[in-house]
Amino acid sequence: MEVAKVIIISIGDEILIGQIANTNATWMAEILNSNGFNTVEIRSIADDENAILNTLKSVRQLADLVLVTGGLGPTKDDKTKQIICDFFDSQIIINDAVLAHVKSFFAIRNKELTELNYKQAEVPDNCEVVHNAMGTAPGMYFVKENIHFVFMPGVPFEMENIMKTWVIPEMCKRLFTKNIIQKTILTHGLGESFLADKISKWENSLPTHIKLAYLPTPGKVRLRLRGIGDNRGELQMEIEKKIQELQIIIPNLIYGFDDDLMEEIIGNLLRKNKLTLSTAESCTGGFIAHKITEIAGSSDYFKGSVVAYSNEIKEKVLGISAKNLLTYGAVSEQVIIQMAEGVRKLFDTDYAIATSGIAGPSGGTTEKSVGTVWIALSSSSKTIAKKFNFGNHRIRNINLSFLSAINMLRMELLNSD
């Protein structure tokens, strides 16, 4: 088939009482869409036997692939497995591979298995078991009347791992006839409408079988190209050529592709050039250090950070002059330069990033409104400082400060490469 119709079913009461948003379904819809699947419906239903069974029955006419999450945990409010057996006419058996996985999972954590844990190795005899590397409840795959069903746990990182490693690649293989290739271009530095203006001529030059979508998130606009065609090699080349054309139009705005993370890109540049980094953080409160150290292997180039959340620490640990703090305030060009230079010296690194701003929601003045952020980048040859204003939403400010800071480093690393 050319496009597979998908229904996502989320089992769980938390969504129905409005306690959490169905972010699992959003994540799934996004990865499905970007791999050429057409999600026609998302249903959130109660963890209730009748609801689950009636829903499984009713979606059959509507989809080629039915993805179900939730209801697979060990406690008694999870009734999904019995319903699955009724629906697919299965018997419950113990799966040895799953049992071994559950045992080793607990052994590593020095924990005893309870009776409930053993139950996680019980699976319907006529399903294909899908390995859950991140947890103990396995995924399950069935085909019934030409409709494909996959059941997954509802824990986000378990579900996401199963989706990426099994559902997307396997379902692409088992369901599609045409080739679908897509590539997402990651940009930072221009908002959606300004970017659209800048690349409109290029956008209009795209052939009809290659479609462009704008996927904006705070601080980033992702441009997704998606081509459908008979010949995979030709399609790949067409898309690559279009990307090369775009790189000439907006060379500095493109920082990566697909799942690239800016913190990973600067990490690779630092490692390649044997360079080291430290940060001095006020308004970002450790978020830059956190994002950098989320990347495995970051200790190769990242030495550490001073989160200086009070002026006292800025003076004592980073050596900011009391006079500058008093005269210009902590959110100023003078102080941000001293912060970046201070931490670079203290940690003895090639580069240092510093942030100081008013994250909000309070703390703004008529001179310096909430969202005012100074960012500096220091190296052995120079220190540059820039002023930004990111608006009045605290968490968004922290995130945009982080992105802008490491983008300054990225530009510097590229120019000196």
Place this chain on the structure above:
Amino acid sequence: MEVAKVIIISIGDEILIGQIANTNATWMAEILNSNGFNTVEIRSIADDENAILNTLKSVRQLADLVLVTGGLGPTKDDKTKQIICDFFDSQIIINDAVLAHVKSFFAIRNKELTELNYKQAEVPDNCEVVHNAMGTAPGMYFVKENIHFVFMPGVPFEMENIMKTWVIPEMCKRLFTKNIIQKTILTHGLGESFLADKISKWENSLPTHIKLAYLPTPGKVRLRLRGIGDNRGELQMEIEKKIQELQIIIPNLIYGFDDDLMEEIIGNLLRKNKLTLSTAESCTGGFIAHKITEIAGSSDYFKGSVVAYSNEIKEKVLGISAKNLLTYGAVSEQVIIQMAEGVRKLFDTDYAIATSGIAGPSGGTTEKSVGTVWIALSSSSKTIAKKFNFGNHRIRNINLSFLSAINMLRMELLNSD
């Protein structure tokens, strides 16, 4: 009727491609739930004639009240109004009140009406028009075969206003409902199955009109109690009594209720007691400082952090002895105690938290496997250190280290309070 069953239908393609989460439905589910309605299903469907009509037909057996959002704008991709006429057997008429409202809406904003705007005053002849104070597309209310239907625009603040001013009060009046009260108990320290074992006797003592659900996420299990009854006051007291019983069984595991965040709870305890905090972070890489500083006002009690991602920094900035690093390694009781004491002295705070561990995926040895984490808490009177193992998922390790660290602080603050 005792409890009104509700289905929420969200029309719009953005949700199905994963561009946005269905936050409208979450908001609606929450206000419905807290007003005693029982949302049995949430569906996101495409802005497509067949999908809309088939969905309207299929939900009739499932609900007493059907709330539909989206698809009412003036542009050409909104086909809902015609479908509504087909489904309810209506004729389109111009509603003078709506037309006057649309005209005044544009007059206030100094804008000319386009032909498309006039179309917003067109409504089915057999509906009750619901006033949209925040926008131009009116809401529409129908009753068909004893099922109540309300159609609303998808713009969040328009929908929210209609829900608050009309749907909730009118539907409460028109559909008799019982009282629903719920309370979520937040726990940390035991996994779902172990917790279930520990509280099984209490769980079995719950009356049938109070239901318990386990909502596990890494490092936390939320226990949701939900009661249904005629007398709101009595139900409230019953639930409070059950929570008091549970607090006797697992006093240390319960850290809060409903939307409480542990970092907010320790922040409030620190502020109340005029105490200050600093952190020295190795494996958490700044994540603890980040989570603490995400809370507005955290500068009242948080002075900052040293992220010491190399042994050199641990020695130079935190004063860890080279001998200890060499003899015991960075992930050891000896070093973690020195880290906590070192940062507490450097930052001159009442409390200090330190973390050092092997976040993974690599870096493990036979003695110290990936996931081994030492956490210390230092105060003027003592320093305590604990060893954990959180498994082999880097981001999960960082998160669990954070939760365990601030939980150690929480326990200490409660015991010395």
